[in-house]
Amino acid sequence: xxxxxxxxxxxxxxxxxxxxxxxxxxxxxxxxxxxxxxxxxxxxxxxxxxx
Amino acid sequence: xxxxxxxxxxxxxxxxxxxxxxxxxxxxxxxxxxxxxxxxxxxxxxxxxxxxxxxxxxxxxxxxxxxxxxxxxxxxxxxxxxxxxxxxxxxxxxxxxxxxxxxxxxxxxxxxxxxxxxxxxxxxxxxxxxxxxxxxxxxxxxxxxxxxxxxxxxxxxxxxxxxxxxxxxxxxxxxxxxxxxxxxxxxxxxxxxxxxxxxxxxxxxxxxxxxxxxxxxxxxxxxxxxxxxxxxxxxxxxxxxxxxxxxxxxxxxxxxxxxxxxxxxxxxxxxxxxxxxxxxxxxxxxxxxxxxxxxxxxxxxx
Numbered sequence: 001x002x003x004x005x006x007x008x009x010x011x012x013x014x015x016x017x018x019x020x021x022x023x024x025x026x027x028x029x030x031x032x033x034x035x036x037x038x039x040x041x042x043x044x045x046x047x048x049x050x051x
Numbered sequence: 052x053x054x055x056x057x058x059x060x061x062x063x064x065x066x067x068x069x070x071x072x073x074x075x076x077x078x079x080x081x082x083x084x085x086x087x088x089x090x091x092x093x094x095x096x097x098x099x100x101x102x103x104x105x106x107x108x109x110x111x112x113x114x115x116x117x118x119x120x121x122x123x124x125x126x127x128x129x130x131x132x133x134x135x136x137x138x139x140x141x142x143x144x145x146x147x148x149x150x151x152x153x154x155x156x157x158x159x160x161x162x163x164x165x166x167x168x169x170x171x172x173x174x175x176x177x178x179x180x181x182x183x184x185x186x187x188x189x190x191x192x193x194x195x196x197x198x199x200x201x202x203x204x205x206x207x208x209x210x211x212x213x214x215x216x217x218x219x220x221x222x223x224x225x226x227x228x229x230x231x232x233x234x235x236x237x238x239x240x241x242x243x244x245x246x247x248x249x250x251x252x253x254x255x256x257x258x259x260x261x262x263x264x265x266x267x268x269x270x271x272x273x274x275x276x277x278x279x280x281x282x283x284x285x286x287x288x289x290x291x292x293x294x295x296x297x298x299x300x301x302x303x304x305x306x307x308x309x310x311x312x313x314x315x316x317x318x319x320x321x322x323x324x325x326x327x328x329x330x331x332x333x334x335x336x337x338x339x340x341x342x343x344x345x346x347x348x349x350x351x352x353x
Contacts, residue, residue: 002352005078007069009089012273015254017084019166019341020107027345035072037065037089046254 001031009039011046018048058088058121065092073100080352082344084108084163086122086129094132103351107163107344109136110143113293119196119272123293135351137344142295158347161340164276171255184263187221187245190317191264193274194236194288195227202308203232203270206288207239209313210268213321214246220321222246223264225257266320275303286316 006021008014017034024032034048069092073081083093084107097104106129113123130136130150138144139162147157192210194203214222226236226248240246252260258277261267267278270288278285279297286306297303306316 002080003076003078004348004352005072005076005081007081007083007089007093009065010087011254013084013087013089015167016163016273017082017107019163019170020082020084020344022170023341023345024348027349033076033078037068037092039061039065039087039089 002028004028004032006032006034007037008034009037011040014046014048018046021048061088062092065089066096069093069096070100073097073102078102080105080348082107082348086111086119086126088121088125091121091125091129094129098132103134104132105135105137105344105348105351106130106133107137107160108139109133110138110145110147110157111293112143112146113291115291118291119293135347137340137347139340140295158343160343162276163340163344164273165280166339166341167254168258168277168280171258184223184247184260185221187219188265188321189221189223189263190266190268190321191260192222192224193227193267193269193271195229195232196270196289200231200235202288203235204239205308205310206268206270206313207235209310210317211240211243211246212310212314213317214240214243216318217321218245220245223249223260225249225252225260227251266317268317279303284320286313286320288313 004024006017008017021032021034065088073096080103081093081097082105083090094104109130111126113119116124130147130152136147136152136157137160138147138157139160141159144157144159148154194206210222222245224236224240224247226233228251236248240248261278261283262281264283267274267283267285268288269275269285272292272294275285275287275294276296279302285297285303287303288306288308290307292305304316306313
């Protein structure tokens with residue numbers, strides 16, 4: 001299985017990469033990982049399913 | 052953001068973290084978005100580990116290395132490290148080609164923010180996430196840029212003058228948590244009946260607020276993009292922008308940071324708009340950016 005990592009660090013990235021994460025997860029399942037670097041910690045973050 | 056987080060410390064910390072992650076999980080392909088320090092560090096770390104890096108929202112350029120800072124540098128330096136570039140429009144593709152990127156490494160996708168908004172509007176339809184903004188015409192205000200402290204105060208002062216002259220209009224300001232930004236908003240705009248100062252909103256609520264608003268004043272490229280999607284008039288409190296969204300159609304106007312020009316521009320926009328804009332955005336915007344990206348990834352990973 002091929003591994004794919006999506007790296008995000010700020011809220012705008014979380015929002016704009018959420019649909020990409022969902023589209024890749026449809027194709028590749030659990031081999032897709034969404035990773036936050038913690039660049040910004042203070043803003044409210046959505047989970048990709050709820051955005 | 053950690054207190055006193057400098058760009059050097061942040062970049063160093065992210066590079067080490069990312070290297071650990073890449074060594075441990077050994078991804079076959081890495082994606083990151085846009086122009087943040089996270090994106091820059093991801094591209095660099097992927098390059099060091101020789102893992103193909105795919106760049107989402109590639110090709111935006113102001114061609115002024117210091118503005119926006121450090122984002123313009125991040126974008127420009129990410130490009131040569133990327134295996135594939137996902138450009139929102141043909142314009143960004145041309146920027147990349149002018150930078151020497153080969154045509155077959157670029158895919159024009161549309162913006163993934165449109166996909167995100169679409170998901171919010173369909174999946175979360177029943178959730179009650181519409182902030183109470185009353186019945187007055189509404190101006191949404193968001194300012195956050197780190198290179199613009201003095202400029203932000205001038206924009207806020209111009210805004211305050213309009214709020215005093217137009218008590219029939221409500222100004223809603225979700226404030227970025229940065230303490231400097233918080234202080235500027237509270238000291239300049241505090242104590243006015245028709246100015247609502249709010250903590251940052253969850254994204255779905257912010258989108259609902261944008262949809263219900265009549266005018267947007269912002270220095271954020273992301274908010275510019277989202278507002279244009281909904282056909283909202285945007286006054287962009289910046290000297291320049293690397294995003295073309297709405298500029299050509301006249302929905303977006305650059306107003307800089309001058310106090311008096313800000314006051315006049317907002318007043319004029321309130322008079323002219325008559326608050327009846329066509330919803331330009333929802334029609335005709337490509338909606339499948341994420342699917343396009345996933346297809347390209349699929350092609351490249353087998």
